Amino acid sequence: MLDYFAIFTKGGALLWTIQLTALRGTPVDYLIRTCLLEERSGESSFTYSPPQGAGYTMKWTLHNALDLVFVAVYQKALKLLYVEELLERVKSEFAAIYKPREYNYGRFETSFKAALAQCEAEADAAKRAPPQVPAKAYVSKKGIDRKQANGQRQANGKASDAGEGDGDDSSDAANKTTSGMESPDALGESTDNGGSEGDSAFNQDAMAKKKLQSKRGPGGKPPSRKALDKPAPKKKVAEPKKKEARKWGDSSDGEVAVLDYSAGPGENGGAENGTHIAPVAMNDKSLLDVDEEIDDDYGDEDDEAENEGVAANGKPKKAGLLSSFVRNISVSVVGTAALTRGDIQAGLEGLKRKLMERNVAEEIAEKLCESVATGLEGKKLGSFTRIGSVVRNAVEEALTRILTPKRSIDVLREVRAAQAKRKPYVIVFVGVNGVGKSTNLAKVTYWLLQNGIKPMVAACDTFRSGAVEQLRTHCTRLQVPLYERGYEKDPAKVAFEAIKAAERNGCDVVMVDTAGRMQDNEPLMRALANLINLNNPDLVLFVGEALVGNDAVDQLTKFNQRLTDLADRSKQSAVDGVLLTKFDVVDEKVGAAISMVYTSGAPIMFVGCGQTYVDLKRLNVKSVVKALLQ
Amino acid sequence: MAELQHKLEQLLEPILTQLPEELSQHLRGPVPLALLLAALLLLLWGLVRSLFGTKRGNIVLLVGPCNSGKTSVFLQLRDGTTHSGTVASMQENVDAVLLRSDKSVPPKSVQLVDIPGHPRVRSKFEQYVDRASCIVFLVDSVDFMPQKTDVAEQLYEVLANATVRKRRLPVLLACNKADMGPKAHTVEFIRKRLEKEIDQLRSTRNAMGDGTRVSSEKDLLRDASEPFSFDALVKSKGPKVSSASLSAAAPDTVELERFIRRHTP
């Protein structure tokens, strides 16, 4: 039985509702805020758990020409087979009587009840008849295939290799889509246009770096800048990671230090051997605190128009060019034609491919495009508008919406609030191996120090040898206290004791470094959940590489899932924020930002963009969106 | 005049390039050309008007957190009723409304825009602020305390906006749901509380360069020596923030309408 049905405008004015049983909570508002406005409207249903009682399932449909939304709400326990049919029927019947600025639709009740009765009867009849193949079968099958493929990759242990797996995945994905792009009238933009423009989006970064370099003075060579120009070295994570030991001893001249102190105990052991480690000069501002001038202008769409219909290999695709031209003409002249699914799909296909080339995980690109399509279908075009640019704008808006943080990312504000309560603010850094947890922990520490906050570092990576030494080197340089209990100790306990110690010593923030772990490693995930359970941190930061492709989704989903399952935190998601590392080496392939935010719902709070303490930034939403689409 | 012409050409450029080639071919015939000329003249006239006319726009912007009642106020002002109620907005509402609750003066028509409060769509504000003549910042005075920090953050963003500061757009802090009696906090309380919150926010924002901060925000952040107050903001050439109580449900929109009347052309 249906519980509730509502028809309202996208502006938020209710037009007609029917309540068939007493409704608990506010399912419709929940649907709008957590699904429709989160680019998830392409999904087919959504669940809501009211404050008391059993959950609801919601299904919906949009009428984009009239800007109307239709929502059906029913008990989650029920499997109502007729809801989609009902929504479609009600949509077309209501659209026929709808007038803008008219709010009195009391008479619609009879039509609705008739439609409901008919749908119920048909569903009953269908139940008795042999089962039919659902229309959407191929979509879900594709989803399953992908999951299976993922599963296999993990089974081979390949998914664990972030760097390599990523390369494979994205080229796979690219191949797949190119072969899927045979449709001659696809509005796809050239794949290799905008490469240079993509770079230009990051010119400002480069400029900021230059400024920084010149600040270092004539003698101070920028440390291992070269490493940035090369693609990240491939590495095997399964075996303990070995990093090249970088020079750190000669940087006492005020130059900003290179951060990578990770090394096996034999190779380095710096502090251990009593080598002198010079404290880092604290006068360079963390890039977080450096203002940048942002140029707001978006790239022209004209060159894109020229590129339309040009195949990926650069040769003009004749049929594509012609038909997209014809379409342009027809749309321009007719003016008020409604967008069909086919039109949108053609325009989206190219954008989806582009997103995937920019390293957005395939699954996410698909969902996103599905959601944009749902929001556009049936929309009336104004005169002289090209479908291509309408679709592009919609995608751009969607990307901006996704990246715009939903919750405050003002860590300092939260730290100050904790200070007032005389309670240390606890940040836990989690993530898979080798993504730069410790290094970026040090950068955040540096930034906190510069803002007059007293941090303490807790070495809770009691797993990988050398981890504690690496942290000690950072702490010595930054001159912040380190809490460590060596290896072989339960990390949860170490964190707990560290927090107590911080309270005693009047430290404001406890930075908890944890061992990198693969998302499928059950015992280690359990240990992490335990750490979070015991210490109830204020902020769980997921550290992820910008280089990661399809695996980003898997990593974050599993971390979130396992941590919420295992830990009894009242929060909906375990990961509160994302720190995206190695952002400087990905150029325009900034798609991991989208994948991670979309999967976790957590904002990107910091972006690591280099090898020195100051190389920490906030995500610039505009330039990321620009890089994704150009 | 030459400059004007140049501007005009720039203005027309995107329109011309947007037209498909075939169409622009057609446009070169004599009749369309005359039409084009007429259109050009019209545009020119508009340009001259906008150059010499008032700088402020004529839109009244309704902003504020989710559930503060923006859409209810919008419907109340436009239709004199909130009809069957509202749900969270996904899109802005734009329409002309007639201010008519004060019977002693003739009704006045203004353009009202209701921007959804959801953080993902809030940025629509920036699309409209260039055409705004004043801003109404709505607050839910019943459910205020649990969300005071977020409300302050959103208000801060409005006050730090480059256009708001440059044009010194007047802002009304409108405390909605006044019909709830003792459950609703007073205007004075909310104003004081927000000042305090913004003061704290300012100290942390000072330390946060998100790469998107514009110089206008730096102005707002300057002289953090004394505690933040809306009155001090006016003295430092910032926007003027006045406050009023309001109810979309009761309805009581007198103060709101007075503010809008005063600050629209």
Ligand SMILES: Nc1nc2c(ncn2[C@@H]2O[C@H](COP(=O)(O)OP(=O)(O)OP(=O)(O)O)[C@@H](O)[C@H]2O)c(=O)[nH]1
């Ligand atoms: N008691 C009372 N309730 C009100 C008043 N104004 C609005 N409400 C209620 O507050 C809720 C939210 O109102 P909306 O107008 O949808 O809020 P909004 O600001 O448009 O919310 P978003 O669109 O999500 O940003 C609704 O349930 C209204 O009935 C009022 O003056 N008094």
Ligand SMILES: [Mg+2]
């Ligand atoms: Mg609303």
